[in-house]
Every structure is written in structure tokens, then in C-alpha cells.
Amino acid sequence: MSASPPVRGPERIRRALLGGYPLVYVVSWEEARVERAVTALAQRFWDRPVPYGAWSAVDGLVLAGEPIGGTADPVKALDAVLGIEGPAFVLMKDLPALLPGRLDLVRRLRDCYRQLKGTGRFVVLVSPRLVLPEDLKKEVFVTEFDLPDEAEVQYAVRQLAARFLGDGGLPEAEASRVIGALRGMTLDEVEHVFSKVFSRSPRFTESSVSELLAEKEQLSRKEGVLEFVPPRTSIDDIGGLENLKDWLVKRRGLFTRQAADAGLPVPKGLLMMGMSGCGKSLTAKAISALWNLPLFRLDMNLVFGTENPEASFHRALKTSEALAPCVLWIDEIEMAITGGREAGGGDPALGRIFSTFLTWMQEKEQLVFVAATANRIHLLPAEFIRKGRFDQVFFLDLPNEAERKQIFTVHLKKRGVNLDGFDVVFLAKATKAFNGAEIEAVVQAAAVEAFDLGRPMTEDDVSRTITATVPLSRTMDDQIKAIKSWAHNRALSASRDLTTV
Ligand SMILES: Nc1ncnc2c1ncn2[C@@H]1O[C@H](COP(=O)(O)OP(=O)(O)O)[C@@H](O)[C@H]1O
Ligand SMILES: [Mg+2]
Incomplete structure (x- = not known):
């Protein structure tokens, strides 16, 4: 070259x-x-x-x-x-x-x-x-001085390949995989990772790319706040939330360079807020497989654990651009506003983190789709939810009966149960006010019980664990009413039908 x-x-x-x-x-x-x-x-x-x-x-x-x-x-x-x-x-x-x-x-x-x-x-x-x-x-x-872009990484990889593997040591067809694997790092890190893998054995083999990824992950764990989340969640793992799922399915082809070049609006981001245990994080994870994009989770806890949260946060946003096209999942984004405390205000750095984020959302040119979730929605300032920042704001309520039926179906199937022997309509009726996580826990407990007795799980096992469970929402009825009325005018319902709640 x-x-x-x-x-x-x-x-x-x-x-x-x-x-x-x-x-x-x-x-x-x-x-x-x-x-x-x-x-x-x-x-x-x-x-x-x-x-x-x-x-x-x-x-x-x-x-x-x-x-x-x-x-x-x-x-x-x-x-x-x-x-x-x-x-x-x-x-x-x-x-x-x-x-x-x-x-x-x-x-x-x-x-x-x-x-x-x-x-x-x-x-x-x-x-x-x-x-x-x-x-x-x-x-x-x-x-x-951004992180190196693709051309810079490509150049560095060619240089390093010539040094460590000799001419032709990196097959042309593999070069782009290697470059893809090494993006999102500084050039020093690229060199470090590359030389670490290939000074052990100076030959490109089947496992080289995964070794590079493993080294990269180790490096990013040391100081990074972005974590690669493998695409293991499918949209079929989500019970209910039909409006939200439709929204995502409809935009499947829009998040591509071709669509952008054709002048179609590229989705910027999605905010999912609401009850805990109702599938916000689950949905964020599912976008990756649905849109065929890598997903990176920005861990706000790690951000606040660094010496300079503001710089770490900014760096993470910049890194995500270097990894584009990708999905950037910011779980429990209210942390960015409160620094992990219950009430915001006071610390000017927090205000800066928050405004850094808003400005970045507005100005980012790269194909980074932000999937943000929030549990404690009353902590979100109005300008955050205002139209234009995110393409859509969804409210995830406790699942209604039809949704609980679907959630049971998802989790029973996952455990290889033959659904013929189960009346999921009955189970759904028996779990009013349960959230998705609690339904999963009920199925799991029943599976453990049955396994202990050395026989397949039955509907009775599930019924028994339901009776033994007090859903969290029952103890926080007032809070839930307040959250619902707060969300009513501010967000779209993620569920198709709220009348049967
Ligand atoms: N709508 C749902 N469909 C299927 N499983 C669900 C649903 N909601 C929650 N769960 C189960 O509960 C777990 C926790 O849900 P999560 O998405 O983490 O909740 P949160 O809304 O608090 O982010 C999920 O991993 C999943 O197994
Ligand atoms: Mg969550």
C-alpha cells in the first residue's frame, strides 16, 4: 500500500x-x-x-x-x-x-x-x-481531535500488518473485519491491541478477529464506559408493547446510509420511560438484532465512577460516533441529570453533562441511534422530553391482560414447555398488576420447583408461585397513579390498548 x-x-x-x-x-x-x-x-x-x-x-x-x-x-x-x-x-x-x-x-x-x-x-x-x-x-x-476515523484506522492497520505479518500477511478479505474490530479506539490503543495479539503468533488465523475483540474489550473495561452488548435479544422476546414494536419495525430500513442519502429522515433516538420491570431495557437490547446494528451500552454508573464524569461522558458520545452506524443504549438516563442521587440540582457538572448530551443529540451527524430508558421519570426536565430531541417518547405501563398472556407465552416457550397444557388466559387474569419481570420470575420459580421434583412444569406449579407473589406495584399504588398521570400528556403509550389494564 x-x-x-x-x-x-x-x-x-x-x-x-x-x-x-x-x-x-x-x-x-x-x-x-x-x-x-x-x-x-x-x-x-x-x-x-x-x-x-x-x-x-x-x-x-x-x-x-x-x-x-x-x-x-x-x-x-x-x-x-x-x-x-x-x-x-x-x-x-x-x-x-x-x-x-x-x-x-x-x-x-x-x-x-x-x-x-x-x-x-x-x-x-x-x-x-x-x-x-x-x-x-x-x-x-x-x-x-476526534477518535481516528475509518481511514485512519485502516492506514494504521496496514502499517501494523506489514510490520507484524509481512506483506500479504493480512488477507484483503479479512482487512475490513480487522478494521471494524479495532474502531472506536485511539491509535495508540489500536497499536497496543494489534501488537499484543500478533506478537504472540505472527500469523492471521480464524481466531484472530475474536482475539482482537477480546483484547479490545479488556482494554475498554479498564477505562471505558461503553460496553458492547451482543445481539442476543429478539423482538419476539418482547410480550406486548405492540405500539413500540411497530414503531421499531417500521424504521428498520431507515437507519442506513442509503436511506439518509435518499433524503429520508434518519431516526435520532427513542426515549422509553415508565414502570420498572416492564421491558425498557429488554426493548433497547432488541433493537440491535432487529436493525442489524451493533449495540453499545453507556453505563452511567461507570461514568460517575470516573475522575471526571463530564469528560468520560463526552468521550463516550464521541466514541459512539467512531463506532457508527450503531445503537447507543443509555440505560436509566435520569442518572445523567441527578448524578445517581434522588434529587437533581446543586452540582454544576451535572447540568453540563446534561446540556452536553442535548447539544450532541441535536448536532450529531453520524448514524448513532440513541435508545434511552428512564425509570424515575419525574426527574426528567421538560426540555429533555420536548419534541425534537427524540423522535418518540414512549411510556411503558404495567402490562395489560393481553400483554401478560403474551409475556407468559414468551417465558414458558423459553423453558421449552408444551403450551397445550397451559391456560395462559387464566394465568394472565391471575397476575393483574404484575410487571414483566415478575411474570418471568414466577415462571422461573415454577421451573425450579418442577425440576427439583424431577418432572416437567405444570400450570399448577405456576399458579402456586403466583399466589405466593406480591407484585411490587401493589405496594406503590399511589406512586404508580402519579407516574401515569405525569406520563399521560407527555408520551405515547407503548401498548396498543390501555382499556383492559
Ligand atoms: N414485555 C415483556 N416481555 C417479555 N419479558 C419481559 C417484558 N418485560 C419484562 N420482561 C422480563 O423482565 C426482565 C427485566 O425487564 P427490563 O426490560 O430489564 O425492565 P425495565 O423496564 O426495568 O428496564 C426482562 O429481561 C424480561 O425477561
Ligand atoms: Mg432497565
Whole structure:
């Protein structure tokens, strides 16, 4: 392969430079990748290589390999940059974190803007978060350095294949599977995973792709908040919820590049709210097989467990775009608003996470379908549910009698029971106010009992476990009434018929 490296992230920086901005702020988690890009710019941006410098709070300014004394303070470092003769590229690593409260530093950056203009000298700031005082917003060009796109991963994979497997070591037909498996990671991670698998045995085999996926998963478990959910749930596993299922079936062909190119509206997302144990998570999982798309679960608990929830959340959204087309499942999204606490408010970071999400929903261009669920719906702010954010908001109520019959059928069949000996209409009548999870539990308990007695499960076994169960909803009648009336005007019923509840 003789293709030159694609430069999407770096290209954005280059465009900023061509636009004449001497100060560029790169929002990225990949400091090393940004550093490589800036080093490359120092080599190639001008007709001859120019000096490259890097500043960090620990090392001060190191210019063309030489440490410059007395530059641990960023203001002094910027003074030194102002004093350089001719063109240069300087990467300031830890600087954005220092900006709040340092008026002298803000001042010196503004000086840099004026004095560096037209000198061919550039200062690049890098940080995973955008921290920019109002005063600097006009002077600094902000650009994002996304995760590598398909072309970048493809290039990296070709390079790595040549290094580890030799020419022709990666069969052309397999290359796209490997690239697909390695997307959603930084280039460093791609290299790490690839070399880990192929330095063990430098040959591409049947199991190589799954080994790559396994390594990737291990890596993502360490620090990622997105989890790949295998497509094991079918739409036929869902009893009832006919309106919701119809909605999904109807949109099966819309979530494709072809449909988008044909000008058809691409579904953006779906919000499912309501009673717990009624199939919200189940439905989210089923979208994957129905639409034939990979599904990634964004775990809000993990997000809040990281040092910087806001950055982790933003990163997860960006990662999902790198994995597009895909379904992004955000379970119990009310966590994003409350940080896991019962009442919201107070913590400004939570407000930011929430607005990050809304902005992203509005602006995302990639084919990422958001399947969000919410249990504690009274915590959802009005602007969240407002029309236009999600394509549709569904309310999942406790299953009505017809639905309970279907849910019994699903779970009895799953246990290989011959339905002839079961009166599912009777079972449905006997389980008023049960949710889907409770019906499943009843069937499961009956199956365990029968197994213990060494015989197939009977309807009597199921009846007995029903009698022994008090559904959760019975103890929270008032709450349920409140939830229902709250949802009444705000959401569409997921069930076809509510009159038999
Ligand atoms: N409508 C349903 N049809 C079939 N099974 C259901 C249904 N609702 C709930 N269940 C069973 O209960 C389990 C828990 O439901 P879940 O979807 O996690 O509820 P929640 O609405 O709280 O997300 C499911 O995995 C499934 O086995
Ligand atoms: Mg759930």
C-alpha cells in the first residue's frame, strides 16, 4: 500500500493554521497523538522543517530538544516563545488547566495572539476539556481531535500488518473485519491491541478477529464506559408493547446510509420511560438484532465512577460516533441529570453533562441511534422530553391482560414447555398488576420447583408461585397513579390498548 496517511484530526489543525490563527486549542484525550501531529507540522507545514517545542508544568519549555531554563511558569514560557526568531511550533500541554484564576496568563496569551500573527510561529494548547475564559474566546481557535476515523484506522492497520505479518500477511478479505474490530479506539490503543495479539503468533488465523475483540474489550473495561452488548435479544422476546414494536419495525430500513442519502429522515433516538420491570431495557437490547446494528451500552454508573464524569461522558458520545452506524443504549438516563442521587440540582457538572448530551443529540451527524430508558421519570426536565430531541417518547405501563398472556407465552416457550397444557388466559387474569419481570420470575420459580421434583412444569406449579407473589406495584399504588398521570400528556403509550389494564 502506497497511500499516504490520512490526516483528519491533523488536517483540522492544519486548516486552523492556514486560517492564520496563531493560537489553536485542541480538545482531545490523546495528547500523544496531538503531539505527533504537531511534530509533523513542524517538519512539513513550511517549505523547510522548523523548530518544535513542548511545554509542560514539570519540564518547562523544551525547544528543539533543548530545555529552556526558568520556563516552568507558563507566562515565562510564553515570553520565551515570543522571543524565538522565525517560525516554530510549540505545544503547551498542561496550560488550559491553569487558566482559571490566572489573569497574567490570560493576558500573555492575548499578547501572543497579536504578536505571533504573521510570524509563522504557532502555539497549540491541548486538553481533554475545553477550559477557555470568555476573554480568550476571540483569540483562540478551538478544534476537536476526534477518535481516528475509518481511514485512519485502516492506514494504521496496514502499517501494523506489514510490520507484524509481512506483506500479504493480512488477507484483503479479512482487512475490513480487522478494521471494524479495532474502531472506536485511539491509535495508540489500536497499536497496543494489534501488537499484543500478533506478537504472540505472527500469523492471521480464524481466531484472530475474536482475539482482537477480546483484547479490545479488556482494554475498554479498564477505562471505558461503553460496553458492547451482543445481539442476543429478539423482538419476539418482547410480550406486548405492540405500539413500540411497530414503531421499531417500521424504521428498520431507515437507519442506513442509503436511506439518509435518499433524503429520508434518519431516526435520532427513542426515549422509553415508565414502570420498572416492564421491558425498557429488554426493548433497547432488541433493537440491535432487529436493525442489524451493533449495540453499545453507556453505563452511567461507570461514568460517575470516573475522575471526571463530564469528560468520560463526552468521550463516550464521541466514541459512539467512531463506532457508527450503531445503537447507543443509555440505560436509566435520569442518572445523567441527578448524578445517581434522588434529587437533581446543586452540582454544576451535572447540568453540563446534561446540556452536553442535548447539544450532541441535536448536532450529531453520524448514524448513532440513541435508545434511552428512564425509570424515575419525574426527574426528567421538560426540555429533555420536548419534541425534537427524540423522535418518540414512549411510556411503558404495567402490562395489560393481553400483554401478560403474551409475556407468559414468551417465558414458558423459553423453558421449552408444551403450551397445550397451559391456560395462559387464566394465568394472565391471575397476575393483574404484575410487571414483566415478575411474570418471568414466577415462571422461573415454577421451573425450579418442577425440576427439583424431577418432572416437567405444570400450570399448577405456576399458579402456586403466583399466589405466593406480591407484585411490587401493589405496594406503590399511589406512586404508580402519579407516574401515569405525569406520563399521560407527555408520551405515547407503548401498548396498543390501555382499556383492559
Ligand atoms: N414485555 C415483556 N416481555 C417479555 N419479558 C419481559 C417484558 N418485560 C419484562 N420482561 C422480563 O423482565 C426482565 C427485566 O425487564 P427490563 O426490560 O430489564 O425492565 P425495565 O423496564 O426495568 O428496564 C426482562 O429481561 C424480561 O425477561
Ligand atoms: Mg432497565
